[in-house]
Amino acid sequence: MSEPMxxxxxxxxxxxxxxxxxxxxxxTGQRKNSKGELIPMHFIKNVVVSHNGKTVLDAEWTQAISRxxxxxxxxxxxxxxxxxxxxxxxxxxxxxxxxxxxAAGS
Amino acid sequence: xxxRRRTVLRLAGGAGAWSAAAACGLIAGGQAWAxxxxxxxxxxxxxxxxxxxxxxxxxxxxxxxxxxxxxxxENGAVVPVAVTSKIANTESIAILAEKNPFPLAASFxxxxxxxxxxxxxxxxxxxSDVRAIVKAGGKYFTATKEVKVTVxxxx
Amino acid sequence: xPNLLGGIAASALLFLAVSVPAQAADPxxxxxxxxxxxxxxxxxxxxxxxxxxEKRGPRGVSLEQCDFGMGPGKLExxxxxxxxxxxxxxxxxxxxxxxxxxxxxxxxxxxxxVIRRAISPGGSSGSDMEALALYITSRSNGMKMNVSLNHxxxxxxxxxxxxxxxxxxxxxxxxxxxxxxxxxxxxxxxxLIHMTSKQGVQEVVSTWPxxxxxxxxxxxMQWRLYDCFWQMRLxxxxxxxxxxxxxxxxLHYQGNGAVTRVPGFKR
Numbered sequence: 001m002s003e004p005m006x007x008x009x010x011x012x013x014x015x016x017x018x019x020x021x022x023x024x025x026x027x028t029g030q031r032k033n034s035k036g037e038l039i040p041m042h043f044i045k046n047v048v049v050s051h052n053g054k055t056v057l058d059a060e061w062t063q064a065i066s067r068x069x070x071x072x073x074x075x076x077x078x079x080x081x082x083x084x085x086x087x088x089x090x091x092x093x094x095x096x097x098x099x100x101x102x103a104a105g106s
Numbered sequence: 107x108x109x110r111r112r113t114v115l116r117l118a119g120g121a122g123a124w125s126a127a128a129a130c131g132l133i134a135g136g137q138a139w140a141x142x143x144x145x146x147x148x149x150x151x152x153x154x155x156x157x158x159x160x161x162x163x164x165x166x167x168x169x170x171x172x173x174x175x176x177x178x179x180e181n182g183a184v185v186p187v188a189v190t191s192k193i194a195n196t197e198s199i200a201i202l203a204e205k206n207p208f209p210l211a212a213s214f215x216x217x218x219x220x221x222x223x224x225x226x227x228x229x230x231x232x233x234s235d236v237r238a239i240v241k242a243g244g245k246y247f248t249a250t251k252e253v254k255v256t257v258x259x260x261x
Numbered sequence: 262x263p264n265l266l267g268g269i270a271a272s273a274l275l276f277l278a279v280s281v282p283a284q285a286a287d288p289x290x291x292x293x294x295x296x297x298x299x300x301x302x303x304x305x306x307x308x309x310x311x312x313x314x315e316k317r318g319p320r321g322v323s324l325e326q327c328d329f330g331m332g333p334g335k336l337e338x339x340x341x342x343x344x345x346x347x348x349x350x351x352x353x354x355x356x357x358x359x360x361x362x363x364x365x366x367x368x369x370x371x372x373x374x375v376i377r378r379a380i381s382p383g384g385s386s387g388s389d390m391e392a393l394a395l396y397i398t399s400r401s402n403g404m405k406m407n408v409s410l411n412h413x414x415x416x417x418x419x420x421x422x423x424x425x426x427x428x429x430x431x432x433x434x435x436x437x438x439x440x441x442x443x444x445x446x447x448x449x450x451x452x453l454i455h456m457t458s459k460q461g462v463q464e465v466v467s468t469w470p471x472x473x474x475x476x477x478x479x480x481x482m483q484w485r486l487y488d489c490f491w492q493m494r495l496x497x498x499x500x501x502x503x504x505x506x507x508x509x510x511x512l513h514y515q516g517n518g519a520v521t522r523v524p525g526f527k528r
Contacts (some may be wrong), residue, residue: 006304019225049220060144063213064211065212067183174295176291
């Protein structure tokens with residue numbers, strides 16, 4: 001069971017500043033636990049961000065992305081209330097999708 | 107999604123570089139799972155091979171690529187890197203840490219629905235140039251920025 | 262390994278000599294700012310909220326009846342007034358020891374178990390205590406530290422904490438003041454906050470609990486004090502001990518006026 005992402009999407013003009021925090025070990029498969037056993041590889045390989053159902057960004061990640069990863073992007077032609085959806089898929093085939101609505105800027 | 111099996115990789119690297127990078131857990135092992143589009147590039151151990159596998163033939167240095175990253179990273183396991191491309195028709199942005207055992211850290215496909223901008227955090231095994239590769243209008247452009255990583259970066 | 266260290270140290274010095282003017286004044290600043298703006302610690306606020314409202318423990322109740330000093334379940338501003346005296350335990354307590362009290366008395370957990378699990382291993386998914394402490398403190402975000410010393414025991418705790426802060430102890434002859442009593446001190450790249458200055462102590466009290474980047478989990482003030490004692494090679498600081506509460510009382514009172522903004526981000 002994965003933990004929910006935290007997605008902030010704030011309007012700046014007609015661009016949504018989107019910031020996504022994810023909880024994931026991004027384990028490289030080379031670290032050892034306290035018993036000296038290798039901790040298996042476990043990392044997000046792919047992140048897709050969509051705006052009102054349409055893909056706007058497709059990211060391929062490796063183990064070199066930091067643990068508890070972050071993704072920041074800017075979505076064009078956005079309006080308050082638009083739906084931003086984020087899906088990640090990891091090397092074990094686990095998936096997670098979270099979404100938020102674009103908030104009006106201050 | 108294409109399912110291709112990864113080949114088991116033989117690990118390379120001198121002792122000094124190995125220990126810093128290994129502490130970061132940056133050496134990839136072999137395991138089979140559904141592979142990404144740029145799989146061969148991600149598996150490359152040399153920058154030149156990574157670039158070749160990305161299809162980045164003629165690389166043009168560009169001042170229109172801005173890499174925002176610290177001069178010194180307090181923790182090499184969490185180095186924030188943002189890349190902005192002011193080049194028209196940017197299709198993708200790739201981020202490499204040149205001295206990492208596998209230099210290519212991430213690749214982002216950008217549709218017209220997004221600005222040519224990405225921000226993330228990468229693991230760096232040692233002080234190195236961070237390189238951005240931008241594909242725009244079928245051509246490849248690049249810029250670098252050095253990021254210093256402290257000795258205890260991955261601890 | 263020594264060659265690698267020498268090489269990095271030398272290249273770091275060379276780098277500083279030729280760095281771009283924009284970052285030269287503080288080459289760490291850009292990284293710190295980027296990390297603080299989008300702090301993975303925030304993911305634990307939601308976890309803490311869930312844990313707070315969930316019916317848990319042998320008695321199957323939530324923490325909603327826990328009194329943090331402003332009445333049962335009243336969270337806004339509660340952390341800004343801690344540590345404080347609690348009549349039901351007849352003790353001065355900080356946030357974490359109060360959570361222990363409630364988890365034991367309300368939810369029926371065993372005290373030893375709660376304390377044993379309070380500090381999570383680095384790289385784990387974090388402890389319940391860390392998430393709860395962060396959630397409750399976050400309910401005071403934007404509010405000023407406002408510790409008062411009205412009760413005799415509060416004054417005694419404050420005095421004890423002040424004494425401990427300045428007292429040199431143990432085989433290293435260290436007190437907190439050795440590292441934190443002057444401006445512009447650091448150990449390698451770790452800045453040592455000047456805690457005998459108003460600005461420094463306010464920075465401290467407003468940014469815990471914090472995401473510790475190198476551990477990938479949220480850490481609390483109890484952990485910070487425990488780790489400082491370890492750094493000073495003093496005997497192990499017991500979780501939720503009077504010594505830890507005394508130091509916290511001293512620091513929080515000194516930091517009064519600081520605006521809470523958690524989670525902080527630490528290296």
